[in-house]
Amino acid sequence: MPSTLVEKYFRTEKLPQIWCPGCGHGIITRSIASAIDQSGLDKDKVCIVSGIGCSSRAPGYMDFNTLHTTHGRALAFATGIKLANPEIKVIVITGDGDATAIGGNHLIHACRRNIGITTIVYNNNIYGMTGGQYSPTTPKGDKGTTAPFGNIDKSFDICSLASAAGATYTARATAYHANLLTTLVKNALANDGFSLVEAVSACPTYYGRKNKKGNAVEMMEWQKNNAVNVAAASKMTQEQLEGKFLIGEFKNKPEPEYTSEYQKIIDKLAKGR
């Protein structure tokens, strides 16, 4: 029996979803639905946009206005929706490859504009859908099918990238820290401008197997053991933080939102007539 949350926000007739057993994407998707529920948003006024990838299949299962676009371009499609109808609450679901490789340009510019879009990046450190190639967030030295001898690229810190590019809300949680994730997505939804929440996922099928990270449960345990909350981290030494990653809120500094700024131009011109 699906839970009431699932009944209310998912297209239950489309379930089960296509994801592998143990994939972190399902947990993240549920957290997003919880955050939407807790924010009290009207389903008819929410639009969820995605690109291409395992993660980008999520909107198809969700009972909102949903748009599954082309690889990397979700934010550009979403920008059109938001600017054309600012009353719509626009959420983007994207993968690490979708958002930061092919869609990297759209990501930095959406951040820069501070347009009212809430973006959740499902970061599994790999290209899942195409079978395990390295992505811009694959850690240096790790393997992918296109990095058989270890990846020599430096990886992106998505939250730092977004903060530097101008996003007014950035945060990170993991599939393991699902309740924190819900809270952060809820906070992100409350920001009028551009928000980005990085949700660390787990791809046991490709990233896990290629890099001997164990099964799905072991990958979750890794998230539990290596994530450090930003508040706690401030009291820790460099050595203690070695090999760890931060979770929590990194930036929450509201600034004027793009479509409201545009509306001001329209209103001013209408008055000047």
Next chain:
Amino acid sequence: MKKEPRLMQGNEACVEGAIAAGMRFYAGYPITPSTEIAELSAEKLPYVGGRFIQMEDEIAGMAATIGAALTGVKCMTATSGPGFSLKQENIGYAAIAEIPCVIVDVQRGGPSTGQPTCPSQGDVMQAKWGTHGDHPVIALTPSSVKETFDLTVRCFNLAEKYRMPVILLLDEVIGHMREKVQLPEASEIEIIDRKRPACSSEEYLPFKPEEDLVPPMADFGTGYRYHVTGLVHDETGFPSNSTKVADKLIRRLVDKIEMHKDDIIQWEEENTEDAEIIILSYGCVARAARTAMKALREKGVKVGLFRPITIWPFPEERVLELAGKVKSIIVAEMNLGQLVLEVERLCNNITKIDRVNKVSGEIIYPEEIAAKVEEVL
């Protein structure tokens, strides 16, 4: 009160036509020789409550255009060769997801950066085959400033009527040329809006076509929560792996145009009744062809002009009819022979087909066309 005649550029007439047709959203990226379309849209749209955005590239311009169209707004983007190439993937998206929108391509010399400020007609085949896979295409091409206004309106109407991307192929000459035009009154302009669902949201099947093969389209945000994807999908809008569903969908998308060819196809002809030779040309070249024809007629040469206005779908039937009556069809175009391939495909065994081509970045002169006619005579 009648509007005063005004001196304006083709690119400006395009924006005037778009706004008259109901455009309220523009997303694009500047590129010569289309930039004035972006600039004028930026200036004019907020006055009518519309919105303009300069995106980070042409891919994003096309994507934002599609996103906006889903909220129920009439949208346009404009570009030239290199940007037209970048837009192609998302033009295919608009075709399969049946999103009404208008793409203007002010053609310049290519390939690549080519000749940014020179006219060309090098994108005729790209307009048809630029995006991968079989898909419907409508592309219109004007040959005067006034016609640019009229055809821009028509592009919006066709996009709305058939729920698909429609391409306006300008060339640098028409885009930048200034002519005195008398714009029509709003009441004189036919405006078509997309069909919206008449049923309740519970009954709504977003990709179930009506008899005209076009499904009614609900605006995002109005209570019809549905799914849109670039994957092959069934009538519900959700992806399907069924070969039957794929075959049915792609055929319907293409048939949508086939079925309404008579409504869509548009051309102009002059002096074709008694013509022994027909010059077939479009865009700015048709102007040179008309001058050549007039001069030759004065000398008693029986020459006529056929000007396709819809390049795609091509006015096949009429060209075939004419081919049966003439000694030769001369296709004059600013490329190394693109639309002529279509004429050859249709008329190869019926009449002789000759070509006048130029890719130097210079326009084709009337004398060059006239010389070809005299050579063929």
